[in-house]
Amino acid sequence: MTKDFYHIDFPHNQAAHCENGVTSNLLKHYGINLSEPMVFGIGSGLFFSYMPFLKVNDIPVVSFRPWPGKIFNRITRRLDIKIQRSKFKDQKESMEALDRNLQQGIPTGCLVGVYHLTYFPPAYRFHFNAHNLVVVGRENGEYLISDPIMPTIERLTYHDLQRVRFARGTVPPKGRMYYITGTSPGYDLKNAIIKGIHHTCKDMLTIPVPLFGVKGIRYLSKQMRKWPNKLGEKRAALYMGQVVRMLEEIGTGGAGFRFIYAAFLQEAAHELGQPWLNDMSREMTAVGDKWREFAVIAGRIFKNRAGQEETYKVAADILSDIAQREEQIYRRLRQIKLT
Amino acid sequence: MKKKEVPQDEGLMEGRFEDVCYALDDNGNYVAVLSKGWSPKNEAMLQAWDVIHEKVENVRQEVLSGKISPIGYYMEKNLMDLKLLADYVGLPKRKVRKHLQPEKFAQLGDDILQRYADTFEIHLEDLKNFRETLTKS
Numbered sequence A: 001m002t003k004d005f006y007h008i009d010f011p012h013n014q015a016a017h018c019e020n021g022v023t024s025n026l027l028k029h030y031g032i033n034l035s036e037p038m039v040f041g042i043g044s045g046l047f048f049s050y051m052p053f054l055k056v057n058d059i060p061v062v063s064f065r066p067w068p069g070k071i072f073n074r075i076t077r078r079l080d081i082k083i084q085r086s087k088f089k090d091q092k093e094s095m096e097a098l099d100r101n102l103q104q105g106i107p108t109g110c111l112v113g114v115y116h117l118t119y120f121p122p123a124y125r126f127h128f129n130a131h132n133l134v135v136v137g138r139e140n141g142e143y144l145i146s147d148p149i150m151p152t153i154e155r156l157t158y159h160d161l162q163r164v165r166f167a168r169g170t171v172p173p174k175g176r177m178y179y180i181t182g183t184s185p186g187y188d189l190k191n192a193i194i195k196g197i198h199h200t201c202k203d204m205l206t207i208p209v210p211l212f213g214v215k216g217i218r219y220l221s222k223q224m225r226k227w228p229n230k231l232g233e234k235r236a237a238l239y240m241g242q243v244v245r246m247l248e249e250i251g252t253g254g255a256g257f258r259f260i261y262a263a264f265l266q267e268a269a270h271e272l273g274q275p276w277l278n279d280m281s282r283e284m285t286a287v288g289d290k291w292r293e294f295a296v297i298a299g300r301i302f303k304n305r306a307g308q309e310e311t312y313k314v315a316a317d318i319l320s321d322i323a324q325r326e327e328q329i330y331r332r333l334r335q336i337k338l339t
Numbered sequence B: 001m002k003k004k005e006v007p008q009d010e011g012l013m014e015g016r017f018e019d020v021c022y023a024l025d026d027n028g029n030y031v032a033v034l035s036k037g038w039s040p041k042n043e044a045m046l047q048a049w050d051v052i053h054e055k056v057e058n059v060r061q062e063v064l065s066g067k068i069s070p071i072g073y074y075m076e077k078n079l080m081d082l083k084l085l086a087d088y089v090g091l092p093k094r095k096v097r098k099h100l101q102p103e104k105f106a107q108l109g110d111d112i113l114q115r116y117a118d119t120f121e122i123h124l125e126d127l128k129n130f131r132e133t134l135t136k137s
Helices: A019-031 A037-040 A070-078 A092-103 A160-165 A189-205 A213-248 A255-272 A276-304 A310-335 B039-064 B070-077 B081-087 B092-097 B100-105 B109-118 B123-127 B129-137
Strands: A005-007 A049-056 A059-063 A082-085 A108-112 A131-139 A142-146 A153-155 A177-182 B019-024 B029-035
Touching: A005 B100, A019 A037, A019 A070, A019 A082, A019 A131, A019 A177, A037 A070, A037 A189, A037 A255, A049 A213, A059 A213, A070 A082, A070 A189, A082 A189, A092 A108, A092 A131, A092 A160, A092 A177, A142 A160, A153 A160, A189 A255, A189 A310, A213 A255, A213 A276, A213 A310, A213 B039, A255 A276, A255 B019, A255 B029, A276 A310, A276 B039, B039 B070, B039 B129, B070 B081, B070 B109, B070 B129, B081 B092, B081 B109, B109 B123, B123 B129
Parallel strands: none
Antiparallel strands: A005 A131, A049 A059, A082 A177, A108 A131, A108 A177, A131 A142, A142 A153, B019 B029
């Protein structure tokens, strides 16, 4: 191995969601102290999509997050932070580029697949290619990894890091890496918060395709009522399990990010001096509790595989109630202005 | 969700880490709280794994009865489909499809077998003596 002892003093903090965590930690490294909820809110991380034609293992994809990289891109743009992003064809070249960064003391974010991530518990290792981590050093041929899902710094060999950076499958990461090249001290936090909220409301209310945002939740609710008859007990149970996994699997902070967003609204109320956002936060918390209620019922359905139409209907009813409540929240939030 | 309602249902994380959740403290302020897991989610994960294990076991039987080559077994075991496997091994899909046939598999040279073994992170010998390997597992 070549000379390698780089160890960047990096503020590693655990987070609920990898991209929030990576972004929040990178910003902290450059002296911008923002909590995970703040990063999530300004980066407009809240989303919903249900695309029945897009299937993984024959089960339609439900997602509570936007495309990977969006949160980082949006918040850095909104806080006037300069970033560099690159992707690679050549694997060796990607590792050299990473080494050069480490040599200069630049903590570098990487998009990776989790299937070969050796320090992950086996039960969580699916072919999922939208995980984020920060490389913060190199020592005895091993890379030091700040993975916001893990409590402390982890290590990966050259081979293992290269392999996860070049994971194959749906949306391959292609060695993508990103880092901060400059910050501007006079950034406008208040304005950034407003922009972040507007963007989320727009995403959740106005996308003209009924698969996204509030319309997407309604669509899922409508489809779910048909599942037991259309798919049969067993497949319907699998579809239901998938929704719960996406809603609660590592990284959503509970209830598909609704609680993180409620935490963000609370911070925003304080930051902007607009107490009505506290009410919005409470409403969002109530919606989060509804999502959890849904998960409990869904869990009962797929566990004992009763598959009675009654229970699917109850679950679907909760979803349409959620859609109704969320629509009200975004409609009111959309009115937000600087005071 | 209140702080004391944050579920602590031991699950699949093997104590390696805990999940960060956001919940309300007694004063109604949001705080980050660690959670060991939550049963609806643990069960959803188990359900996904049950389906996988069932598939893997079926393919194992098929390999032992000579219906499909061991590559099919390791493909399923690594949660791959044909396209993903072809991508990792660096071969066209049609070739991999051929290698799934026991007769074609028997004719493969060590260099190609090694590429499969590397992809599946097993020894070349395990792949070659698959009958023995798969009877044990």
